[in-house]
Amino acid sequence: MNGNQWFYEVIVSNVGGAGDIVGVQVKVDKSRLRWTSLDHDWGATWKTGFPLQGKTLSFRVKSSDGRYMTSMHVVPSNWQFGQTFEGRNFKSGGRRRRNFKSGGRRRKGVGQL
Structure with a gap:
């Protein structure tokens, strides 16, 4: 997790599957x-x-083949900026009906997974 009190940045890598x-x-x-x-x-x-500061976090990643990988409770509530976490419990899910969109009307900002 990287960033500051106004934004959080997450770097996601080595997810597997389609790769994108x-x-x-x-x-x-x-x-x-x-x-x-x-x-x-x-x-x-x-x-x-x-x-996100001071909260336990779960992440869901969507690959280009439409599959979701979810890692529950991968980041503990006492995380600090600069730490790296490994989601060993990523589970691959099938395609979902609802659209997954990045962006939208959410506030811009950033944390590193």
């Missing part, structure tokens, strides 16, 4: 909020302005 990442979402544990899409910055870097 077309979307990344984050979910804050113990919240009623749904999955929040991160904006693609450049390369393997994804960003958000959604407040």
Whole structure:
């Protein structure tokens, strides 16, 4: 996770499957909020302005073949900027009916997975 109090940056790598990442979402544990899409910055870097500091995080990655890989609770609530986390419990899911969109009307900002 990289960034500062205003933005968080996540670098996603070594996902497997088709290899091309077309979307990344984050979910804050113990919240009623749904999955929040991160904006693609450049390369393997994804960003958000959604407040993530001090929260346990789960990530969902969509590959170019339409499959989702989800890693629940991969980032603990005591994470610090500059740390790297490995989602060993990534599970591959089938295609979903709803569209997965990066960007939209969300605040811009960034954290590194």
